Amino acid sequence: MDIVQELLDAGFGRVIVLDAAECGVTEAESLLLALWPYQAEREVSAGEAWIHPYYFASQAAYRAADAIAQRHAADGVLWREDIRLKPIFARLPGFSQGRNTLSCVPEYGSRFHVQMLTLAHGLPATHHLEEVPHALRCGDCHRCEAACPTGALEGGVFHRERCLRNWQVSGQAYPEEVRKRMGVRLIGCDECQRCCPHNPPPAGEEAPLPVSLEEILRTPKAAAVTLRDHIGATITMHNRLLGGACIVAGCTQRRDLIPHLWRHAASPSAAVAEHARWALVQMEVTFLPPTEDSHV
Numbered sequence: 001m002d003i004v005q006e007l008l009d010a011g012f013g014r015v016i017v018l019d020a021a022e023c024g025v026t027e028a029e030s031l032l033l034a035l036w037p038y039q040a041e042r043e044v045s046a047g048e049a050w051i052h053p054y055y056f057a058s059q060a061a062y063r064a065a066d067a068i069a070q071r072h073a074a075d076g077v078l079w080r081e082d083i084r085l086k087p088i089f090a091r092l093p094g095f096s097q098g099r100n101t102l103s104c105v106p107e108y109g110s111r112f113h114v115q116m117l118t119l120a121h122g123l124p125a126t127h128h129l130e131e132v133p134h135a136l137r138c139g140d141c142h143r144c145e146a147a148c149p150t151g152a153l154e155g156g157v158f159h160r161e162r163c164l165r166n167w168q169v170s171g172q173a174y175p176e177e178v179r180k181r182m183g184v185r186l187i188g189c190d191e192c193q194r195c196c197p198h199n200p201p202p203a204g205e206e207a208p209l210p211v212s213l214e215e216i217l218r219t220p221k222a223a224a225v226t227l228r229d230h231i232g233a234t235i236t237m238h239n240r241l242l243g244g245a246c247i248v249a250g251c252t253q254r255r256d257l258i259p260h261l262w263r264h265a266a267s268p269s270a271a272v273a274e275h276a277r278w279a280l281v282q283m284e285v286t287f288l289p290p291t292e293d294s295h296v
């Protein structure tokens with residue numbers, strides 16, 4: 001069994017083998033970090049809802065790693081999601097962290113996703129953790145602070161409660177200041193990576209999958225099922241998706257979507273109803289349905 005080669009053949013760009021005990025993992029001998037790189041689009045699509053390419057990469061990487069772990073389960077290979085990566089990256093040679101909170105490697109910048117596997121029977125380590133965590137890679141650069149649409153990196157500190165990505169996975173009603181800054185970003189946000197000088201220039205031509213805002217608002221459950229195959233289940237819970245789509249509709253002033261928004265303004269989901277009502281108000285629709293009616 002050459003597990004490293006299998007990971008590379010499955011599409012991972014690089015596999016790092018670590019001594020598991022050195023990383024604080026006591027029930028296995030090796031920890032494998034498998035990096036799946038992705039490209040950013042040259043131009044972020046406008047007009048319809050946009051999903052960051054990271055989510056397509058992470059789903060593809062998860063599927064590949066899970067399949068390999070299942071194939072080799074009897075040999076002590078285990079897919080892991082319970083190991084904290086940030087403290088490992090902080091001491092891993094070649095890795096660094098930026099003010100945008102993202103880890104970075106020379107060949108991919110911060111545009112990669114990591115899957116973790118542990119092996120009961122160890123492989124020789126390719127790297128050893130350094131004694132002391134690395135300093136930030138940023139020097140005098142503050143570009144991401146300026147580029148963030150919501151001020152989530154203001155003062156060089158990460159303000160989670162302002163970050164678009166934080167709200168997109170929350171399932172809660174977004175603060176109004178955050179809603180106004182969503183634009184077409186249905187899932188994910190690229191601004192603090194796009195501006196970073198440690199990232200290769202965006203090279204992808206178009207979004208991995210065109211997403212129809214009308215389809216999500218018309219048939220949210222079916223749209224969530226379709227997207228789930230491409231970007232996973234957690235981020236596509238249908239009310240999360242629908243709540244985000246209502247905000248994008250409001251930001252893009254899509255008046256053709258008003259009938260759908262009017263229907264969702266009476267959703268039993270408080271977050272969906274609030275976002276739909278907000279979107280209608282952005283389009284100066286002032287007559288809104290009572291919230292207790294349910295048509296979803």
Ligand code: SF4
Nearest residue numbers: 148163164189191192
């Ligand atoms: S992901 Fe977007 S909102 Fe969040 S910190 Fe980066 S630029 Fe700001």
Ligand code: SF4
Nearest residue numbers: 098099138141144196
């Ligand atoms: S944009 Fe500048 S400040 Fe932000 S993470 Fe990159 S190097 Fe650091």
